[in-house]
Amino acid sequence: MLEQVVVLGAGESGLGAALLAQKKGGNVFVSDAGSIRADRADILRAAGIPFEQGGHSEERILAAQLIIKSPGIPDTAPLIQKASAAGIPIWDEIELAARYSSAKVIGITGSNGKTTTTALLYHLLKTAGYAVGLGGNIGQSWAMQLAQGQDDEYMVLELSSFQLDRCYELAPELMILTNVSPDHLDRYGYEMDNYLASKLRLIQNKTAEQPFIYPKEDPYIPAGLKRYYQGPTANCLAQDWPELNAKELWVEDWAFVQDQLPLVGRHNLMNMKMALQAVKCLGMSQEMAQKGLDSFENHPHRLEKVMVLGGVQYINDSKATNVEAVYYALEAMQAPTVWIVGGVDKGNDYSSLFPFIGQPVKAIVCLGVDNRPIRAAFAAKTDYIVEAASMAEAIKLASLYAQAGDNILLSPACASFDLFKNYIDRGDQFKAILEEQRQLLEKGHNMEMNLTLNRNKK
Numbered sequence: 001m002l003e004q005v006v007v008l009g010a011g012e013s014g015l016g017a018a019l020l021a022q023k024k025g026g027n028v029f030v031s032d033a034g035s036i037r038a039d040r041a042d043i044l045r046a047a048g049i050p051f052e053q054g055g056h057s058e059e060r061i062l063a064a065q066l067i068i069k070s071p072g073i074p075d076t077a078p079l080i081q082k083a084s085a086a087g088i089p090i091w092d093e094i095e096l097a098a099r100y101s102s103a104k105v106i107g108i109t110g111s112n113g114k115t116t117t118t119a120l121l122y123h124l125l126k127t128a129g130y131a132v133g134l135g136g137n138i139g140q141s142w143a144m145q146l147a148q149g150q151d152d153e154y155m156v157l158e159l160s161s162f163q164l165d166r167c168y169e170l171a172p173e174l175m176i177l178t179n180v181s182p183d184h185l186d187r188y189g190y191e192m193d194n195y196l197a198s199k200l201r202l203i204q205n206k207t208a209e210q211p212f213i214y215p216k217e218d219p220y221i222p223a224g225l226k227r228y229y230q231g232p233t234a235n236c237l238a239q240d241w242p243e244l245n246a247k248e249l250w251v252e253d254w255a256f257v258q259d260q261l262p263l264v265g266r267h268n269l270m271n272m273k274m275a276l277q278a279v280k281c282l283g284m285s286q287e288m289a290q291k292g293l294d295s296f297e298n299h300p301h302r303l304e305k306v307m308v309l310g311g312v313q314y315i316n317d318s319k320a321t322n323v324e325a326v327y328y329a330l331e332a333m334q335a336p337t338v339w340i341v342g343g344v345d346k347g348n349d350y351s352s353l354f355p356f357i358g359q360p361v362k363a364i365v366c367l368g369v370d371n372r373p374i375r376a377a378f379a380a381k382t383d384y385i386v387e388a389a390s391m392a393e394a395i396k397l398a399s400l401y402a403q404a405g406d407n408i409l410l411s412p413a414c415a416s417f418d419l420f421k422n423y424i425d426r427g428d429q430f431k432a433i434l435e436e437q438r439q440l441l442e443k444g445h446n447m448e449m450n451l452t453l454n455r456n457k458k
Helices: 012-023 038-047 078-085 093-098 114-127 142-147 192-203 221-228 266-281 286-294 323-332 351-356 372-378 391-401 423-457
Strands: 004-008 027-032 051-053 066-069 104-109 132-136 154-158 174-177 212-215 236-239 248-251 254-257 304-309 312-316 337-341 361-367 385-388 407-410
Touching: 004 012, 012 027, 012 038, 012 066, 012 093, 012 142, 038 051, 093 142, 104 114, 104 192, 114 132, 114 154, 114 266, 114 286, 132 142, 174 192, 174 266, 192 221, 212 266, 236 266, 248 266, 254 266, 254 286, 266 286, 266 323, 304 423, 312 423, 323 337, 323 351, 337 391, 361 372, 361 391, 372 385, 385 391, 391 407, 391 423, 407 423
Parallel strands: 004 027, 004 066, 027 051, 104 154, 104 174, 132 154, 174 212, 212 236, 312 407, 337 361, 337 407, 361 385
Antiparallel strands: 248 254, 304 312
């Protein structure tokens, strides 16, 4: 029975957690150190849930019997450390929802590919007629769905390491770990082992019957399993890497024509393979899986082919905020490519990208406030490296190096916060500028046609 519950943070997960905790009998108080969005504040008022913003009432918070915190609040925050020292349980919204749901959970995490894999798996199940919901780090929060009375038979959850850090009894029926690569290390004391252990919390409650799907050749996962996982090894389904230019993608005895699949790149072949392995485990037929593949469209900002202008293909991969994601993007390029890279460098080691310089990468455009780390990494590898201080300038410079048949790829390898609100804003600006250019070209083409027609009439 919930009693005195404090929710820290009134974002998507916090709002849902507050409403669900109240629905389950909790006396709920919401505290946000920043400002609460007006529509969310109105929802809290309508529900009769007291809240504060612009700071925390420490005494009131430390009197709670349960704290549900936003995943964005690190464990090193002084208030969290005080609450931990006082022995107050601290959960993520996912943990709260898991304790009040009867759904069969499919949990997906990873440094890269988790959104694509989650979206595809959800789409495959939905297309096949499963009663399935979508939540976690994507879409509406799970807790909000439960608060509104929706509890599907299956729930597909995209889970970040930050969410998993405060999950204890979450026990998915099926688990996927897409990959592990250095990311968010500032949150984990710059220790890769800490980050790896966080990702493996996904399987902390695995039973012998529950499938766990992961890439066999990942550089971290096999060692991490030996180090941090003591549970049953049955149904640990390690997946071999698909061949990039093979005719078919094989999933056990299922075969899919590779050049007819909805996603490109070797990493996406693995994402599709893991999602297909998951639905196979759940009893779906290959025919229904193929139907889902045929109708799937990926989320934006992930190797998104935006348009062709002047014979040049523009590709938006703004979500590629670490080196490994860019590696797979460059590996997928089948034509000469002008690469737009940069942002807030997270101490990146770019050496794994060096083999791509020259082929397919013919030129590099650095987009950011401080491009020194990128220039230092690649200056000796190419003579064609320039700097841009805005998206419009980056596209203009990239177009000078590109010719018909080439790609211009936005794949930053860095966070976006120096020039943009987030990776979505960065990708949206890329697309908006290209759309403006397309309209100008179309307008110019129409004007030229009109002038030609007028001349011919005379």
